[in-house]
Amino acid sequence: MANTKYVFVTGGVSSSLGKGIIAASLAKLLQARGYRVTIQKFDPYINVDPGTLNPYEHGECYVTDDGAETDLDLGHYERFLNVPTSQANNVTTGRIYQSVIEKERRGEFLGKTVQVVPHITNEIKERIQILGKTGDYDIIITEIGGTVGDIESLPYIESVRQLKWELGDTNALVIHLTLVPYLSAAGELKTKPTQHSVKTLMESGIKADVLVCRTEHELSQELRRKLALFCNVKPEAVIQSIDANSIYAVPNLMLEEGLDKVVLKQLVLRDDDAPNLEKWNGFLNRLENATSKVTIGLIGKYVELQDSYKSILEAFIHAGVENDVKVTIESIHSEYIDDATIKEKIAHLDGILVAPGFGERGIEGKIKAVQFARENNLPFFGICLGMQMAVIEYTRNVLGLKDACSVEVDENTKVPVINLMEEQKDITELGGTMRLGAWDCQLVENTIASNAYNNSLISERHRHRYEYNNAYKDQLEKAGLKTTGINPKTGLVEIIEISTHPWFVGVQYHPEYKSTVANPHPLFVSFIKAVKKYSQQK
Ligand code: GLN
Numbered sequence: 001m002a003n004t005k006y007v008f009v010t011g012g013v014s015s016s017l018g019k020g021i022i023a024a025s026l027a028k029l030l031q032a033r034g035y036r037v038t039i040q041k042f043d044p045y046i047n048v049d050p051g052t053l054n055p056y057e058h059g060e061c062y063v064t065d066d067g068a069e070t071d072l073d074l075g076h077y078e079r080f081l082n083v084p085t086s087q088a089n090n091v092t093t094g095r096i097y098q099s100v101i102e103k104e105r106r107g108e109f110l111g112k113t114v115q116v117v118p119h120i121t122n123e124i125k126e127r128i129q130i131l132g133k134t135g136d137y138d139i140i141i142t143e144i145g146g147t148v149g150d151i152e153s154l155p156y157i158e159s160v161r162q163l164k165w166e167l168g169d170t171n172a173l174v175i176h177l178t179l180v181p182y183l184s185a186a187g188e189l190k191t192k193p194t195q196h197s198v199k200t201l202m203e204s205g206i207k208a209d210v211l212v213c214r215t216e217h218e219l220s221q222e223l224r225r226k227l228a229l230f231c232n233v234k235p236e237a238v239i240q241s242i243d244a245n246s247i248y249a250v251p252n253l254m255l256e257e258g259l260d261k262v263v264l265k266q267l268v269l270r271d272d273d274a275p276n277l278e279k280w281n282g283f284l285n286r287l288e289n290a291t292s293k294v295t296i297g298l299i300g301k302y303v304e305l306q307d308s309y310k311s312i313l314e315a316f317i318h319a320g321v322e323n324d325v326k327v328t329i330e331s332i333h334s335e336y337i338d339d340a341t342i343k344e345k346i347a348h349l350d351g352i353l354v355a356p357g358f359g360e361r362g363i364e365g366k367i368k369a370v371q372f373a374r375e376n377n378l379p380f381f382g383i384c385l386g387m388q389m390a391v392i393e394y395t396r397n398v399l400g401l402k403d404a405c406s407v408e409v410d411e412n413t414k415v416p417v418i419n420l421m422e423e424q425k426d427i428t429e430l431g432g433t434m435r436l437g438a439w440d441c442q443l444v445e446n447t448i449a450s451n452a453y454n455n456s457l458i459s460e461r462h463r464h465r466y467e468y469n470n471a472y473k474d475q476l477e478k479a480g481l482k483t484t485g486i487n488p489k490t491g492l493v494e495i496i497e498i499s500t501h502p503w504f505v506g507v508q509y510h511p512e513y514k515s516t517v518a519n520p521h522p523l524f525v526s527f528i529k530a531v532k533k534y535s536q537q538k
Contacts, residue, residue, distance in 0.1 A: 012197025067437025
């Protein structure tokens with residue numbers, strides 16, 4: 001078995017410090033030195049996966065090729081590393097307990113009292129090592145969700161402690177991410193919260209090996225020394241993580257601070273060659289030096305929280321770089337779009353994207369926005385629910401079937417142009433039961449889609465229950481709403497386009513999940529190209 005090394009990332013002082021970005025940045029640096037790396041996230045909540053959570057609770061639900069509904073940090077891992085993740089990369093307390101309880105029912109612990117220690121901790125330790133045991137990776141980075149000291153994090157922290165003891169100090173290392181707040185009244189950065197947080201970790205038997213300190217101001221040498229002394233780490237293991245303009249700038253900041261070197265040194269791995277970040281830096285360079293600007297309206301109903309549409313926002317950044325434009329996003333709440341407000345909200349934009357979503361709220365506003373884009377030749381991109389809204393709009397306003405609706409919104413609609421998928425009809429449980437993960441799609445030649453992909457068979461990730469109703473396909477096609485991508489096995493419609501419009505595309509799948517720094521998504525790139533053209537002609 002390959003000697004896989006383990007890096008654990010814990011967090012203290014406050015949530016939302018960006019453990020995912022630090023983990024992804026370290027992984028990027030290690031990958032750029034030729035190591036095979038993956039990242040996984042262990043989340044301390046009881047939901048089996050985040051699939052049933054409202055985006056307001058936990059941000060976007062990210063979907064992997066194998067159909068896992070996961071934490072949005074997995075999106076960062078893929079965007080940074082350009083390596084797909086899977087179900088094994090995201091585990092929650094709910095999944096751990098479910099598995100232990102199923103084992104108990106099968107009699108696997110016969111005669112024993114099943115307890116948090118050792119049964120839950122053993123299950124956690126096993127799952128932490130699943131990817132490591134494949135031999136596919138040199139280094140596994142494991143992000144522990146939550147903040148040390150939380151009741152629900154305890155079994156994870158204990159598992160890390162045991163693993164560190166079992167694997168030894170040269171095979172396992174703990175990075176603790178904390179906050180060094182600036183008190184403006186005192187004009188000072190404060191180390192005490194970090195000291196307390198490291199102490200809390202120590203009470204659980206874990207000595208942090210590396211401290212990554214989030215800060216708004218530079219840490220002085222003196223302050224770094226103080227942190228090292230009181231937190232019991234080597235001076236070079238105090239790493240400053242200062243606020244950056246872009247998450248994509250963080251790997252270079254970590255490189256300057258020597259985070260990768262400290263990690264490699266402790267794990268006794270080669271650290272002599274410099275990481276090869278040529279392509280990454282090329283991307284950063286273009287990101288900072290875009291020659292023009294476009295503004296896109298993101299029309300959704302979870303717009304108050306940026307994280308709800310994380311992958312879409314990032315895909316726009318990648319596609320903007322590819323087109324040498326800076327993409328500015330205007331978030332527009334679909335609930336407030338109606339006849340009176342539509343012009344003022346949309347007319348000035350260079351393109352709109354109608355977002356994915358669930359349920360009835362905000363539906364009519366989305367349909368209005370689609371109509372405006374269609375009638376005014378404004379570039380339009382509809383994703384999942386956004387595509388479904390485009391089909392409804394066309395059926396209502398071009399075919400003239402005014403009652404057209406989605407069965408999701410009106411169960412008894414007379415014109416169910418968006419219908420419940422056949423295999424969904426007998427499903428009663430909501431968790432993990434949608435059409436999920438990667439499915440093939442055959443593209444029609446000479447269409448926006450096939451030109452963008454430059455391919456005829458593609459695979460994209462899905463997350464939905466409802467579908468384009470093929471009973472209306474002939475009528476819609478004749479009226480100009482073309483079907484340009486179809487699942488070759490099931491005949492499900494995946495892509496619709498209007499060929500007489502500069503750029504009007506709706507997709508049933510989620511292209512945003514597959515956009516990475518190294519591989520910007522072709523449809524996003526094509527959309528931004530059209531948006532740029534529209535903005536220049538305006
Ligand atoms: N609510 C729609 C469905 O289930 C769309 C889902 C989505 O946008 N991800 O089909």
